[in-house]
Each structure stands twice: as structure tokens, then as C-alpha cells.
Amino acid sequence: MASLELSPQVFTILCGLIEEHAGLHYDLLDRPIVAEKLTPRAVERGFESLLDYYYYLRYDPGGTAELDALVESLLVHETYFFRELDQLETLVKGPIRDRINRGERPRVWCAACATGEEPISLAALLAEHDLLGRVDLLATDLSARALERARRGEFNGRATRALPPAMSRRWFVEQNGALVPVAGLRESITWRQVNLVNPLQVAALGTFHAILCRNVLIYFRDETAHKVVSSLSGALEPGGHLLVGASESLLRFGTSLRCEERGGTFFYEKVV
């Protein structure tokens, strides 16, 4: 009774709804993982079939909130401090410092920040170069729960696995046997919930001199990734930069951004 059948048809229909809502793409190989998350929620809500549960998500007034909660349960928040550090250092020492030297106040957006390790790493690097107070930092994620953890400074123990010792001494403190970033770093960041697949939500954020969207596009189908990259491009100031993960490339989407190598890492620049 605790197990409901997830047929390929219903799996495809449900995944279509999840993709439409949050951009997350699942293929047939993911069916057991998706079923594991779906079934307890459907049973707990009193449904005897996952198709009924789908209609609830799609048509019931309470469906959107349940869909948010379902997506939340499917999201992967695995990340760590100072991941792909070279790229962050190049951003800080290059484009951000250049703009500050020109008298500008750069706006930087960490899109899909999960539990906040990336924006806090960036804040620590900016602080290291005495630049933190001269930059606006925005961090967003689809998951309200992840953002709440980021705001409260609750991190997975494995998140500190790649802390450079010097940064650890200056910007992290021990709390209940674990290393956590100093509160000032978290407080320098504006945290907001944003769905990257929704272009209106992206457009409402304004424009930025740098956008970090690293290790996110891999969860999207090419078509969705292309749309997200388009709306992120729209949110870049001319001359601004988009940073993606080391294993991601925008070239196959035919982006209008120009790819350039900086310090051994790749930056995509919006040509003036």
C-alpha cells in the first residue's frame, strides 16, 4: 500500500510538469530516484495513484505549493566552499577589481547558490582583497529550504573539505566542532528565491556585471539550458561576464556571449 506504481507514461507526464516548473530534467534511468521521492508524498496526501497525484499538482489550487515541496525534495545541494577557486580568484582580481578601480560598484549574482557556499566563498575572497564593501552581492536559489540554511549559516560538514588554510584562519570560526564562515560574510549577501527557468523572475532582478551559474546547466535539457542562458545574457551589463562550471560549455548552445580564457578558466563576455 505504501508503494504506488510509476508507469513510464506517468513518469514522463510528471517529469514534464517538473521540467516545466523548475527546469529539472530526468530521463528513464532516473525513474527509481523520482519514484522514491514521489511515492511517500502521494501516499501521505491520500492518493492511491500517481496519476491522481499528478492531476492534483497540475489542477488543484494547492498543487503549486505541493509541486514546490516536491521539487525541493528532488534538488541536489551538494557543493562546498571554494569550489573551482581559480575562476573565482580571476573574477575578483580581474573584472571586479577593474570596475572598482574605474569608480564603479559592481553587481554580482550567484544564480543557483544552493546552501550558499559559492557566494560566501566569493565574499571571503572579496574581503581578502578589501573589496567586500564595494560590491553588491546577490545570491539566489530555487529552494527556499536551502536559502534558509544559507541565511542561518548551517552547512554540511563536507562543505569545508577544500578550505585553503589561510582563508580558513581568517574567515572561518569553529562552532560546535565544525568550521563555519564568520557572520559578516553571510550578512554581506542579499539572499532571494528565484526560479531560473522563469525569465520574468530573472528580468526582475535587474542587471549585473558578473553572473555565476556554475554546475547548474548540467541538470537541464539543452533546450532549457539555452533558454536559461538567454535570460542570464539578458541580465548581463554590456561587458559583463557569465561564469559556468568547468565541465559546462555554452558554445554548443550558440550563445552570443564571447568565450575567453582568463587565468586558465573560461569567462563568457557580453560584447559591448
Place this chain on the structure above:
Amino acid sequence: VVCDAAQILGRRKSLPGVPTLERLTRHTDDNVAVAAVEALGRIGSGAGAEALMALVATRSFFRTFPAIDVLGKSGDARVVPLLIELLDDPLYAREAARALGMAGDTRAVVPLVALLQLAHESLVRAIAVALADLHRRELQRFGSAALVEQPIASPVHGPLIGRLLLGALAEADEPEQAAIAELLGWRPSHETAAALFDLLGAAQPVAQAALSSLRRLGRAIDPQLAARLGHAGSAQRLVLLPLVTGRSIGLDSVSACLEDPDPAVRTAACEALARSGDTGHVAPLFDRLGDEDLRVAQAALAAIQSLGSAETERLALQAAVSADARVRRAGLRIISYFGYPKGLAPLLDALGNSDEKLRDVAIAGLAYFEDAQALAALLGAARHDSPGTRAAAVRALGHAHLGAETRACLHAALRDADAWVRYYACQSLGKLHDDSATDAIVALVDDPAGQVRVAVIDALAQMRSDAAAQALERASASSNADVRRAALVGLGVARRPASLSVLIDALSAPDAATRLVALSALAGFDAPPVLAGLRRAATDADAGVASAAIGFLGSLPGPAATDALIELLDMPALREQAVAALARPIEGRVGGILAALENRAAVASWLVAALARMGRADADAALVAALKAPAVTARRAAAGALAERRTPDARSALSAAATDDLDPEVRRIALMALAALEAESPETR
């Protein structure tokens, strides 16, 4: 510039560029030659194999290494003897072993195993990876890999190889550890099992390989498993519990895991107890029904339902009056699942409870009691003030007998103010095939609630009236994808010939879910256009649609479906699924495959793989026949596959092939297969 040009030709997979690249492999500059070798590798499909083999023969240090790598991936059978020859050269043996693993040719097994026994530690690791690769390929093709396992499992070489593999573990990286873990599973011993247990705490791919190997070792590991489980912490318990398959380990240590602080461990313990089939530990499972973690409570419920026991009724009746609402709901679910007559009273009692979830569970349970009191209670619940309770009751009535009272109640529910009551009223009337409700249901086709509009179509799919059929056909062109899909399902249920064209058209729908539903509906028809539709869908861009189409083709008898599946063997991406579909024992399949073996040499090994996986007497006979096929690829594959068949016919066919076949490779495989059969015979054991 020449290097860049070579690399660009490679990236563009330029076939016209192959002769130039072949020439550049002999360039005086090593960098150019290496760029050309890598480019040939990117082009793939065996491009430039002859030039690369010539390059390897020169033993030029910088050029030979990349050439070996490309040759291993080439898929060209001619490169295998050269790579085997390289195993004798200490400088290149490691790279050659790796390449032989990628080449996936069983000719490499014996030389690799022979070298393993003489090798230094780093070469042992490379050979382990190669053998694991070969094993995986054989398994994919034939569903078994006796030819690869036999030399390792043999009592002659096995003990030494086991010691060498264990000795190589310490310095091994993750892929090497995973490979060694896999090989250790082929030859059980106390030491190998202990090493495999230790690897369960390693990184995921290694732990997974160790887990698979331990599963292979079966009950032999139970004493060690019990001992380790008795002293394990949460993390270890989590990796050990999936290995519990029976009661022989003594389940007290498993039962103790039900109290573990980690909910994942408690869940795994419930599942392990369910697998054990031992009814002696049902009582502690009842204690977990109120677990704070939902997954644990659900796993405990599932385990109780799967085990059953003499005690279960008493414990369920006790749980059904628990003060804890979650335990009470679970108790009612267990009563409903087993249909205990004494459970009717607590179900009826729960119906008057103020907790809506409890009422819902009771209603769902009452639906399965053939009792006047139960029916009266459901009819009463369908008039409850709470919309949720009315919806649950109306849904439950879909399982009842369609008497006058039930019919009147469900018809009235079609006019309920709550959308979910109307939804379930449509669904229940459909399930009960109440044609008299057709007009009332059709009247809801423009209901303001989306789920009701869909339920209308779902219900009409179950009706037999003309009005229902017409409504379905109209809905199949709806702009609402859910309505359209429901209609397509309905057309599939009704199976009217006139609907075939609608379903065929829907195979071109823009969304994969609609194509998949149309395909499923179409597969139920018995008409010529179905096969054409399935053939088309088998190459659909969506993997789910393609996979379903191949599955449906696999269930169709006759030569046309067999031919369609054999055609798919030409497409590497679909080959594995096509083999699985061909391996289904369906009328006409064996004959079709045998006929194709006569004239489809290029896919002969896959055809043999399908026969090998079928596991039936006629398929085994066909394998014996394939050992005399004109295509040498078929005979080689058949000889390998027959290594797993323990029939006298297989043995005598292999004996004949081992001496008489014109192809030396067939003779060699047949000899190895006979050795594998010999090793498994009772006398040898």
C-alpha cells in the same frame, strides 16, 4: 599548424581526412604524429587501424602509447593479436592490457590471466581493469561471462590470483579497486570476502562492486556478515543491511538496527527483515509504525504486509486502537490489507473519528469488505460534511458492486460542489462501466476544474456507448494535453479500427508524454499499421518512447516484428534494447533469428546474444545450430555462449567445433568453453 590541422580533422570526424592523417602518423615530428593518432581516435570506427598497427610495430616510444589506446577503442578485431603480443613487452604491457579490455575480445582472457600470475603490482591492477571490462562486455552480450570468469575461478590458478589481487588493493585507485572487487567475487574464499566487506566503506563505485561481489558469494558470507553487523555503527550498518537475504545470519542483529539513530538504517533494517521472510521479528516492526521518519514508518508497514504472521492480526487490531494517530492509521491499513473479519469494527469506529486522514484510511479499507455494514458506512461517508471524506468514499465505491444505491450515490456525486468528489465520481462510474452515466459524465466535459475534465475522458474510455466514443474522438484533438492523452488511452481501450489513424497521428505529437501514451494505446491493436507505427517510434528522439516501442515490438509474435528488431541491431544506441527484446521467448523469434544468421554476418554476435539470453530448449538448439553457421562471427559468439549450457548437445557441438572448425579462433573458444564446463561439472567440484 600541421598539428592544429590534424586535431581539427579529428574533431570534425573527417572521413576524407583519414588518408592524410594516416600519412601524418609517420611524420618526422613526434608532436604531429601524436596529433594525427589522436585525431584518428576521435574519428573512431577503426579509422586508420592499419597505419596505427604499423606505427605500434615501430615501438617508437612517444607514438606507440597513443596508438595502443586508439587501437583498443577501434573495435577492429585485427588489432587483438598485436595487442596480445605487446603484453610480452614490459614497457607497453600495461597500456596493452588496458587496450585489450576496451577491445572486448575474449581471445585476450588467457594471455591476460597468464601475465597476471607473473606481474608486478601495478600491472596486476591494469589487468584487473581489463578483465573487468571484458567481463562487462560479455555480460552485456550474452547475459553470462563464463569464459572470462573460468580462469580466475579455477582451482589451479585461483588461489594465487586471489592473493595477487588482494595484494594489489592497497595501491589501487578507485576504478582499479572496483575492478579488483569485481574479480574477487568470481572466486569465493574467507579472505576475499573479508576484503570485500572492508571495501563496502570505500567510494561509491568501489562499494557498489564489492556489494555485487558479496551478493554473488551468497549465503557463504553470512557468518562474517552477522559478526560485522553485531559490532557495526550506523554508517556500516547502512552498507551491510542490503546484504541480508535470509534468516541464516540470525536476525537479532538486524532487529537491533530498528533502533538505530539514523532513519536510513532503520528503513534498511525494515527492508532486510522483509527480505528475510522470518515472521519472528514482526512485533518490533510494529514498534516502528509510529516512527518520526515517514520512510521508516512506510518501510515497516510494507515489511509487515509482506511477512504476515500468526501474530500480525492481534498486533494490527491493537495498533488500530492506538492513541498515536499514525500507528492507528497503519493498523487499519494492515487490517484492510489482510482483510481480517475482526477488523471491520475498528474500521467502522474510525469512520466516526474527527481525524480526516484516519477516516480516509478506514474508507479505503471498507471498500474491500463485502459486507452490508461496510457498504452502508461508505454510502453514509459519501454524504459527509467534509469534502475530503466524501471524495474518499466516492473513490472507494468504485471498488464496490454496482447496486442501485451505489449507482444513485455516484450519480449524485457528479453534481457535488467539490471538484475532487466529482473527479472520483467520474473515475468510479468508469471503473464500474456504468453506461447509464454517460450523458451525465459528458455534461461535465467543460467542468471548471481541470482534473474533472480529464476524469470525464478517463471515465468515457470505459464506456461502450456511441456517445462516449464520439466524445473521446473529439477529446483526442483537445488543446489540453492531459485531456488529449486521456482520450488516446480511451481509444486504445475501445480499440475501434477507426481510431487507428488518430493514434498514428498522435505519434508525431510535440510532447514525448503524448507520443508515449499514443504508442501504448496503439500497441493494443492487431492491425498492419501498428507494426509500422512501432518501427517509427523505435527511433523516436525521446529515449522513453523509443524504449517503449522496442518493448512492444519485443512482445509481438511473427517474422515482421523479428525483422524490425533485427534491423535495429544496426543502430549502436538501440542495440542493447533490441537484443533484450529479441531475447523474449515469443513465437517465431528463434526461427527468425536463425534465418538472419545466414545473411546478417555484421550483427551475428548480437543475434547469438539474443538466443543465449532466451534460456529455452529451442534457443539452445539454435545456438548449437549457430555453431555451424557460415558467418565466422556467429560461430565464435555461439561457442562462447555454449560455455554456459550444460546440455550434452552443447558439449558435443563444442567438442566437434574444437577440432573441426576451420577458424582457429572458434576452435580456441570451443576449447575454453569445454574447460569451463569441465570446471563446473560435479566430478570436478
